[in-house]
Amino acid sequence: MLFFIGLGLGSAKDITLRGLEIVKHSKKVYLEGYTSVLESTRVEMEELYGREILIADREFVEQNCDEMINEALTDEICFLVVGDVFCATTHCDLYLRAVNKGVKVSCIHNAGIMTAVGCCGLQLYNFGRTVSIPFFTDKWRPSSFYDKIKSNLQVGMHTLCLLDIKVKEQSIENLVRGLKIYEPPRYMSINTAIQQLFQIEEEKKQGVLSPTSICVGLARVGWSTQQIVVGEAQKLLALDFGEPLHSLIIPACDQLCDIEREMLEHFTLK
Amino acid sequence: MLFFIGLGLGSAKDITLRGLEIVKHSKKVYLEGYTSVLESTRVEMEELYGREILIADREFVEQNCDEMINEALTDEICFLVVGDVFCATTHCDLYLRAVNKGVKVSCIHNAGIMTAVGCCGLQLYNFGRTVSIPFFTDKWRPSSFYDKIKSNLQVGMHTLCLLDIKVKEQSIENLVRGLKIYEPPRYMSINTAIQQLFQIEEEKKQGVLSPTSICVGLARVGWSTQQIVVGEAQKLLALDFGEPLHSLIIPACDQLCDIEREMLEHFTLK
Structure with missing residues (x-):
């Protein structure tokens, strides 16, 4: 068994x-x-x-x-x-x-995180598909998560963004040489996620995330040091959320019900 | 506290x-x-x-x-x-x-059910918004859940349908008379959910659910008597899933990845 x-x-x-x-x-x-x-x-x-x-x-x-x-x-x-x-x-x-x-x-x-995010007050019913945001490299800058957030927003749905985790990864050099040498673990921060979203926004210009868009940053959900902060993207960008794991929600702000609005206010950066 | x-x-x-x-x-x-x-x-x-x-x-x-x-x-x-x-x-x-x-x-x-449904093998990333299916009455037959399933399917997303629970509800008569007499609890079965979906399909004819559409019926997720059955809607309609709670998934079958397909086969009605 x-x-x-x-x-x-x-x-x-x-x-x-x-x-x-x-x-x-x-x-x-x-x-x-x-x-x-x-x-x-x-x-x-x-x-x-x-x-x-x-x-x-x-x-x-x-x-x-x-x-x-x-x-x-x-x-x-x-x-x-x-x-x-x-x-x-x-x-x-x-x-x-x-x-x-x-x-x-x-x-x-x-x-699991996909249910536990309900702790920020956004209703799970009002979430569209969840996306993953991977670490960009010099040559690899996928943007499908941007399109998915956009299509969620178009139908009034929030998006939970799960942020990249790199554990026991080999560098391309070591991989090619067959060397089992692993890079130190890396966990994407809310700040990096917002930065990467801004980069894609600059290229695509489809209005998914502006500096003043309201976002929800969640760090260490379920831990004793859990942090939930609601604020403008540019303000969260400057905030230190501490240790991993981080997640980010892009809410469909024009579709919030009263309780969602009140819960977000409760967690808003003062 | x-x-x-x-x-x-x-x-x-x-x-x-x-x-x-x-x-x-x-x-x-x-x-x-x-x-x-x-x-x-x-x-x-x-x-x-x-x-x-x-x-x-x-x-x-x-x-x-x-x-x-x-x-x-x-x-x-x-x-x-x-x-x-x-x-x-x-x-x-x-x-x-x-x-x-x-x-x-x-x-x-x-x-929570919204994460636990991953046990049927459909990837949580591939789910669109979750819907609730309420009990129809003679006069009240809402169909917004049908439209939401349709819009999930259009973008290749599965839909988790949570089925109605009526506990400590008053009849309209008793409510009007102010009598605190409660109806026995009712829990919607997978069968009733499919029936109601067929009814809406017959009215709207937008191809959301045909008798041969593949569905996933989940009963008592997380219980010792948990049941997961994959099969055509018309076949699940005839099946007795036993005690509540039931949930239903309408998968986006043309978008399944290999592992999803293999997991669904594993749970397919033989």
Whole structure:
């Protein structure tokens, strides 16, 4: 049996009672260690759960997870995922590989960012599709997220922008040379996201984001140090939101209901 | 201090360790009792949490919650919510009333349906806006959800349809007479949702749902008896999904990625 267990967004204590029970009784515990970060360290988790935790990095999950799947044919194995279980495609892939090998799979849900953003007061019903904003490089400046935000705005929908995470990435040089040397982790800040949006705006000029557009910056949702700040894009650009993870919402401001408006005022930069 | 604590979707054991700690130490524990249902009864929750749980019905939350807010000025009070905390507008309203009275508010997230639906294998990134399908009456047959599904499909997006819940509702007769007599709770089934969609389709004829359109029926997501069935609308219409709660997804089938397609096949009615 393979258990996919969501850990929620904040600390080790955000595991559910059901999740913890399974972790305690299982033979081995793996932690998916590349799509997100928790407030707690692995050591804190090991102490709280009373179990050794093996880190499954991207390579492990995408290439070498056969061992884990084979173990799950005969034993109870846990695969811990920050947030909820199926926010990343990779986990569906792992799920399919397991069931196709005859492994039983069970899923323990937990908080995920796409629902938790409701804490800023914008109604989840009023969100269009979620976008990802990737780090620009000198040569690679995709802009499809800009078009998606625009099409959400056109139908009066807010957009949640998830910001890029680069963990255990190789430089192109090292990749070409086959050297397994990894760059330090990078997490996109709200500031960088707004900067990149301004850059695309300057090229496309389709009125998605002006310096005075109202945005919602969310840092460390679900952590003890969570921050929600509402303000003009140019003002958020100058603000230090601290540690990752950051997210950004571009609200459809002309479509806000009274409660949304009041909640945004509550979080507005004074 | 007022704690909003998400309970997740399934059993009493889906509370997080952090949530349970707060419940155990707080002065009073209220349970929001009208927007959703859990697999566990209140008695099971009281046993597991070791606390008396007071039911806060819609009337209480919308009209008589001043008492709870006043208590939270001096004591630690918990307000338990099935799913995640801010999926319903009412809770933002309660949040605002509390902070406007000077109460500190804290929020413990948990699994919500809008993220948990990822368990069917459709990628959350590929969902457009979520819609609600309300029970039709003889005179009231709104169709805005049909238009929203259509506009999601036009841009290649899946639609999550949340199905109506009627708890502690008065009949119009009793409402007019001021009699506080409540109808038995009603939860819309996947079958009724598809039926109503067919009815609107017959009127509008805009090709949103044909008898052979592929749909995803989800029953009791996060429960031990969870069911996910993929199949033609006309086939799901004839299927008994059992107990509530039910949800329905209308996928944008011509836009599926390989993993989505493979996951849907895995859940396809054989």
